[in-house]
Amino acid sequence: MKKIINIFLILFSVVLFQSCEDDQFESTLDYVTFSNTEYQSAIDPGSTASKDIIVYSNNISSSDRVFNLSVDLDNTSGDSGSYTLPESVTIPANSNEGVFSIQLADVNLDCSNDLVFMLLPSEGITNGNSSTLTYYQKPSSSCVSEVSGTLDFIFDDFASEISYEILDVEGNVVISGPDSSFSDGDTSTTIPVTLCLGRCYSLVVYDSFGDGLADPGEFSLTIDGTEYASGSGDFGDSDSSIFQVL
Template sequence: MKKIAHIFLILFSSTLLLNCEEDQFESSLDYVSFSDVTYNSSVDPSSTASKDITVYSTSISSTDRVFDIVVDLDETTGDVNSYEVPTSVTIPANSNKGVFTINLADVNLDCFNYVGLKLMPYEGVNPGNTSILTYYQKPSDTCELEVSGTLDFTFDSYASEISYEILDVEGNVVTSGPSEAFADGTASSSIPVTLCDGRCYSLVVYDVYGDGLATPGEFSLTLNGKEYASGGGDFGDSTSTSFQVFE
């Protein structure tokens, strides 16, 4: 009889522990997070802009819920005067969605400016990960001053694997190449490049095989005698360098 009682106690304890673990797992699913991990926005020169950010919760409450918003300074590079983040966001009663607005200004903007955003816990609702807003000064429609130079390649034995793109800050392709693949055995190539003074770009070099440029392979982008990007070695499928042109 004692043996049966002992077995029953073990089974009861195991069931209780399992139920507690299930309760803990279910409560861990009650969280609030941003709709996206990353956001993008632009600001016209000498102007302002705004960006709406949506948050969602996995639960619905019969009352309003207010979640504090904190700027993650470890993930933030933008001038403190170039962004204005509200201190909280409200998810209305009987809803799982809230929206808040970030105001942006053209103040000391670099090529890519970042604001890290965090939500704080509220009544047992846990926050998700930090989200990042990237913002930049929108390029003007006209190029007031052109800056010229070259994109130079020293190839390994497989020049045909290499191609490139130069993108503007909005992701548009400014120039790319080659129009036909570089021929294997080509030692080097120098490509004329002209970009706009003051604007932000990214140079992306691709290797279709995925092993980059073996020694002595390398590349460099030079405009008006100044080097803006360079690289080589095993960079995998691609390597990207962001820069701002200055005459």
């Protein structure tokens, strides 16, 4: 009886393995897809850049294959003048890899700009998912135009717990303080701030105890008469605001 059961199990395993192989074979349809689902690029202020995107196919053909590209306008946040997507990409003969370039320009950029692109349907071809290129203006050591303002604090009873940083879009510290701790008993302070017009930054206010600024404590960042960040109350260890100086 045991021999019969063993033989049955062996036969079942062979059939199952063959079935899996058949399923695997059937699932390897002709497809073409981007090498990644997410890409990133930075553009120098007032300049242009390009980003190469690789496309893969699971099959190799003896002739060139052309696949059409399109922008997903519903999910693209970048200004239409800041990117140029080619109409198609070619996978050369005797290859399963093609490449195309997306052209980028420093035109009406926000702090973060997304270009979502996809391969258009082709007869007999399964297309991969869309991909997203996130791009931004690269920080520079020089400013075309500087603007000034203030970072204002009204403290609670524990001013010594408070510190701050202003970071550029790549996380580099532009301004930080205080040079020495604020003193408990300080009620308020005003800190001069100078930043670059058009650039993106983030203001991070820290509380070392982790309970933020109790009433009436608050902070605000105002540049050239416009308030770009503010906060108050129990914000825990830190409060972060992203803004673009316009």
